[in-house]
Amino acid sequence: xxxxxxxxxxxxxxxxxxxxxxxxxxxxxxxxxxxxxxxxxxxxxxxxxxxxxxxxxxxxxxxxxxxxxxxxxxxxxxxxxxxxxxxxxxxxxxxxxxxxxxxxxxxxxxxxxxxxxxxxxxxxxxxxxxxxxxxxxxxxxxxxxxxxxxxxxxxxxxxxxxxxxxxxxxxxxxxxxxxxxxxxxxxxxxxxxxxxxxxxxxxxxxxxxxxxxxxxxxxxxxxxxxxxxxxxxxxxxxxxxxxxxxxxx
Ligand code: IPE
Ligand code: IPE
Ligand code: MG
Numbered sequence: 001x002x003x004x005x006x007x008x009x010x011x012x013x014x015x016x017x018x019x020x021x022x023x024x025x026x027x028x029x030x031x032x033x034x035x036x037x038x039x040x041x042x043x044x045x046x047x048x049x050x051x052x053x054x055x056x057x058x059x060x061x062x063x064x065x066x067x068x069x070x071x072x073x074x075x076x077x078x079x080x081x082x083x084x085x086x087x088x089x090x091x092x093x094x095x096x097x098x099x100x101x102x103x104x105x106x107x108x109x110x111x112x113x114x115x116x117x118x119x120x121x122x123x124x125x126x127x128x129x130x131x132x133x134x135x136x137x138x139x140x141x142x143x144x145x146x147x148x149x150x151x152x153x154x155x156x157x158x159x160x161x162x163x164x165x166x167x168x169x170x171x172x173x174x175x176x177x178x179x180x181x182x183x184x185x186x187x188x189x190x191x192x193x194x195x196x197x198x199x200x201x202x203x204x205x206x207x208x209x210x211x212x213x214x215x216x217x218x219x220x221x222x223x224x225x226x227x228x229x230x231x232x233x234x235x236x237x238x239x240x241x242x243x244x245x246x247x248x249x
Contacts, residue, residue, distance in 0.1 A: 008229040011063045015233070019240055021193035023067035024060060025215065027207055028053060030199025030223030037223075043087045048225035050095050057142055059229050061106065063236075067141040069192060071207050075115065075149030089120050092146065096126040100133065107139030113185035114148030115156075143189050150209030157183035186211055194239045196232075198224040216242050 011017060031045030038044070053070055060068045073088060103110055112127045119127070127146075160183045164170040170179070181187060191211045197203075200221040204212065218235045220227070 008059075008233070009062055012233050015063075015236055016240060017064060020063065020065055020236065021216075021239055022065070023069065023190055023192045023194075024065050025069040025071070025192035025195045025208060025212070026053075026056065026227075027071045027195070027197040027201075027205060028224040028227075029197060029201055029205075031225060033199060034223040034225040042084060043091075045223075045225055046088060046091060050091065052225050052227050054099070055228065056232060057108070057140065058106075059232055061108070061140045065140070067143070067190065067192075069113075069143040069145065069186075069189065069208070071145045071148065071205075073114075073146045073148070074206055075147060075152055076206060078147075089123055093120075093123045093126050096123075096130055100130050103130070103134055103142075104137070107137045109134045109137040109139065109141050111141065111143045111189060112146055113143055113153075113189065114146045115152060116147065118147055141189065143186070145207065148185070148207070150204070150206045153185050154210060156185075180210075184210060191215065194218060194235070196220070196227075196235050198222055198227050214244070214246055216244065 011020075028049055031049040032042040033045070034048065035042050035045030056070075057068055072092065077088075078085060110130050112131065116124060116127060157180060161170065161175055161179065165172055165175075186208070189211075191213070192208065192215045195208075195212055195215045195217050197217070197219045200219060202219055208215075216239055218238050220231060220235065222231050
């Protein structure tokens with residue numbers, strides 16, 4: 001029997017387990033360009049993108065990263081052709097239904113962030129089911145940003161806080177960062193230590209604007225469907241070279 005290639009199953013030896021990011025966020029960009037390069041329709045890129053995400057989740061678990069947050073659909077992505085949006089919604093729903101058992105087996109806790117009310121009813125039902133069923137799982141915390149926009153998130157937090165003030169439950173001077181964070185979609189998810197964006201674009205595209213105040217940013221030209229463990233390894237090596245100062249010396 002041939003030995004399994006263990007090198008990328010285990011944490012690579014050049015990484016320091018103690019200094020891994022606890023929470024990694026990814027802007028999974030470049031699915032369309034990947035498909036175009038293969039002469040395929042854009043949706044094939046999204047299909048392959050799901051495989052890349054599934055493997056990254058498993059890799060995070062194997063290597064000891066505690067939380068992974070992935071940007072799946074932005075509030076601006078509604079502006080794409082109907083067929084593509086429709087394909088994505090159906091894809092999310094199908095993948096979620098197919099993967100729930102596996103996530104339970106792997107002890108994954110899945111959470112969705114974004115304006116979930118505006119999603120198709122059948123997708124929302126799968127989202128709610130998966131969140132409820134995995135709620136008490138103690139393994140990796142996997143967060144999927146769907147119909148997510150950082151500005152919208154901040155605005156809805158402001159509205160909720162303003163309502164509390166109006167009703168006399170909160171004083172304006174008591175609004176601090178902790179109060180604000182409790183009103184974000186990501187309450188309980190925490191701030192990413194490392195943001196990875198694929199396909200070379202050097203922008204945030206409305207992702208986690210509040211939460212990424214001090215995240216380390218890593219951009220690779222690799223297109224999302226090609227982002228594999230070797231690529232993730234490189235991103236983690238780059239992260240471990242960084243000196244996080246948080247404004248101090
Ligand atoms: C990212 O890939 C996936 C989503 C936004 C849903 P894109 O679809 O943006 O791919 P490109 O950027 O057009 O190549
Ligand atoms: C960001 O990618 C959103 C997701 C990955 C879900 P986009 O492709 O939508 O971002 P822009 O248009 O390049 O800024
Ligand atoms: Mg894109």
